[in-house]
Amino acid sequence: MNTNNVQFPKTKMSALVIAIGVMLSGCGGSGDGDVTATPQQPVQPDPQTKPPEVKAPKGFAGELVKAGEEKVSQYLKNGVYAATLGLGQPRFEITATPEAALGDAGSVSSTNTQEAGVDEADRIEYDGNFLYVATSSSWSEQGREPAKVKVMARKADYSLAEVSSLTLQNEQLEIEGLYLHKDRLAVMAASFPIYPLAAIGIEPWAPGKAAVSMGVFDVTTPSSSQDVMQMDIDGWLLGSRRIDNQLYVATSYVPAIDDIKPFPETDEEKIAAYEAIRSVSDDALMPTMTVNGVTSPMNAVSDCYIPANADEQDGYGQLLTITRINMSQPDDRESICLSIQASMLYMSAENVYLASDVEGSTAFHKIALNGLTYEASGMVKGQLGWRGAPNLRVDEEQGMLRVVSTDYQGDTPSHRLTVLQQNGTTLDDVAVLPNAQQPEAIGKPGEDVYAVRFMNDKAYIVTFEQIDPLYVIDLSVPDQPFVAGSLEIPGFSSYLHPMENGLLLGVGQEVEIPSSGNLATNGDPDDVSNDDDTTVTDDVVILPVRTGVKMSLFDVRDPQNPKELTSIVKENTYTPVEFDYKALTFTNTNGQYRFAIPLEAWHVPTENPDGRALSSDTDIARSSLFMNTRNSLLLLEVNSATKDPVLAEVDELVAPQSESGYYFGGSDRSVIHGDHVYYVRGPDVWHAMWQSDNKLDGPY
Structure with a gap:
């Protein structure tokens, strides 16, 4: 050309x-x-007599x-x-x-x-x-x-x-x-x-x-x-x-x-x-x-x-x-x-x-x-x-690239972990899991990967369809990875936060499987929309119901037997940490962790704007026009250095509704400074102590 x-x-x-x-x-x-x-x-180029042929970008x-x-x-x-x-x-x-x-x-x-x-x-x-x-x-x-x-x-x-x-x-x-x-x-x-x-x-x-x-x-x-x-x-x-x-x-x-x-x-x-x-x-x-x-x-x-x-x-x-x-x-x-x-x-x-x-x-x-x-x-x-x-x-x-990838081209997703090492101008595979020596699949049929976290010589992977399998993969010998252990619990984690002393914080959603009387069915599974959170059994579609945000403390000190030590669930709520980990705030002082997690839940008022109680179906329907969000900052702590660590709730700081309009909860942030907490919502900043029965000061 x-x-x-x-x-x-x-x-x-x-x-x-x-x-x-x-x-x-x-x-x-x-x-x-x-x-x-x-x-x-x-400089004028030579004119074209017919359109040139080019390929689509790839x-x-x-x-x-x-x-x-x-x-x-x-x-x-x-x-x-x-x-x-x-x-x-x-x-x-x-x-x-x-x-x-x-x-x-x-x-x-x-x-x-x-x-x-x-x-x-x-x-x-x-x-x-x-x-x-x-x-x-x-x-x-x-x-x-x-x-x-x-x-x-x-x-x-x-x-x-x-x-x-x-x-x-x-x-x-x-x-x-x-x-x-x-x-x-x-x-x-x-x-x-x-x-x-x-x-x-x-x-x-x-x-x-x-x-x-x-x-x-x-x-x-x-x-x-x-x-x-x-x-x-x-x-x-x-x-x-x-x-x-x-x-x-x-x-x-x-x-x-x-x-x-x-x-x-x-x-x-x-x-x-x-x-x-x-x-x-x-x-x-x-x-x-x-x-x-x-x-x-x-x-x-x-x-x-x-x-x-x-x-x-x-x-x-x-x-x-x-x-x-x-x-x-x-x-x-x-x-x-x-x-x-x-x-x-x-x-x-x-x-x-x-x-x-x-x-x-x-x-x-x-x-x-x-x-x-x-x-x-x-x-x-x-x-x-x-x-x-x-x-x-x-x-x-240590100079090696570790990757968890998913092949969606088959009837069900298949997941693998690949370790690559530079050789000249190429990144060559040095290990792939599963393999002939380690054939165990990562995830059960139909499950997708919801969270991955690498920590030194370990990888933690959460897959989900109806339950949450947490896999622990040993990478201590980079070219010989293997699944060390796994744990199955209801729900799933969208984000995993590594901690000292063999602990993990998982943040995601609690899930309930409806009873048989509440199953979604239409008699023909071919007519049912089947996404990653749906299981089709004969003529029945089972839809897991997400009931609220879930914080789990996992013990992975024994990789062969990971355990969930504590879980805290907030119904009808989500946290932006699920899709943006910068929303999570924490400090770690000698293994003593403090976490601040913003929450958002839809809130329907119990009274009309004029102060009257909601007393009829019409009032209740009308109240949806005034639905707003309930935003808060959840304070959690855990001492990772103890023999039996526990994830404990300290307090939940509820932010007053802003007079300057709605603010998306995904941009909520916080700061922990010693025994003090700042909660940032929109342009406003609130102050509280790290204690129960808090009083918010502000906004500043």
Whole structure:
């Protein structure tokens, strides 16, 4: 294909953003300098006489390469052209997060992360003296109030006082999360949110230009914070992590090209679209970064990696840039650029792994954090699924990648654990479970994986259809894993939190199996919708009923005989911890654990708005119009160092209904500081003591 370049037209403001891709993907290059690229001179490419043939975007197995400017340009433009034809199903699948910490010994909580030493953005940060709370934008009669960060000082009595607020220069964006490291606070914002669910479809054409912003503030004196850096990046925010003062930001960019008709039908329309795309300069395909008002390209086409086995008809136009930024010296930054499909980003303390679906299997690409260099690629059979946090199915230990995947292509899901090790530029299997020597299946027929957690040389897996089998897998010899033991109990855990002294906290749902008189049946199982929570027996469909949130304390000190020691159930309730583990707050002091878990339940009032009691069916039906949520913070504790640990409820702090409107319980957060607790709901913060029969002070 001829890839001669023409200067990208910049006169039109209404560019159409081509959202390519079946999943996440990306590109990046060096981001050190603020040098503006020299414009290229227009050169007309040879005209086409018939529409070119390109393939739909797909996942690739095998290694990635820097294939040179010409081939990379062709690959990107093929992807852009494929999107104009509507080839492939565009999606975002985002679940990026690292791996699990037992918790620092001490009395001040921090963000619950997947991996120790790898911080994740959250809406609150606390250093023991100042609490930073990100609020959403809001509307009133006076107009739109932009999102901001409330800076609140702790007084001697642990009450709070707002001392200042921070905003980004681009006030149209919503804050996605905060990072605090010593005297630096980073505020991440995006033009629209990234959804934490798998397979969120989007239209292949979307108007407007996506933007990611980051502000770095010097908070040496929080009441008068100084603006150190304001950065804007083209694209969507896919995820971010922090290790010490190094911030890693993953952004996804799709080229914006004017005057391209989406879904051309005639040969003339297709040729016109193709000519417009291939006439665009290579520089114009790249995202830009603006730092303190100075704009520069993030990378060059020649810096981008593409699949080594892509041919001339393959293409993918979406670019993933992973950028490292020094929070102490923001001019110190670097990037890596890839154009691949990816459904998951996992980051350990040393490497980033990108995963993409390839015909029912999952390809992994490894990038070293040291220098942001591409390392290797590999493949496992099956997919990472969509329940819970798929990133928790992936873990790195002593240089080996451990993955729990599910093959959905048969009559019933089959699950496996694969251990991979780098060998040159490939990630090779060194072990797979089940195998000929260890044939026991992970999960019973029909069960799906609901939770996975790796902890050192063990893996804990929860599968579920009607009961909750908890499997303990021994990985002490990495190339010889085996199922050490299992436990079956009613219900399931969606999240597993590792603790010291051989304990696990499980958070999920209690489940009841209806009696035979309450079974759902229609006489023909072929006519019944059969999902993961349904069992069909002859002509009867048995539907497990989720009765409420369940917190379980598991004893896995004897891997062959795991036990449930204690369980606490709250009926008709769920917790955001089930789908976002950052909602869980905990401290660990010498094995003494304290947990704070936000809860949300729908609440029907017992009286009408005028104060009359509900006395008739009409009143009861009308009351549903005034249904609201009951939000609370559950305080639990357990001493893991005792012979017989018990998970005990300390108190449940019920938040008053907000006068400023409904707040989604999924964003509720908390802080534990010694014997004090802060409950963050919406923009409000409440204070209480770690004791029973609490009294909430606030809101602040």
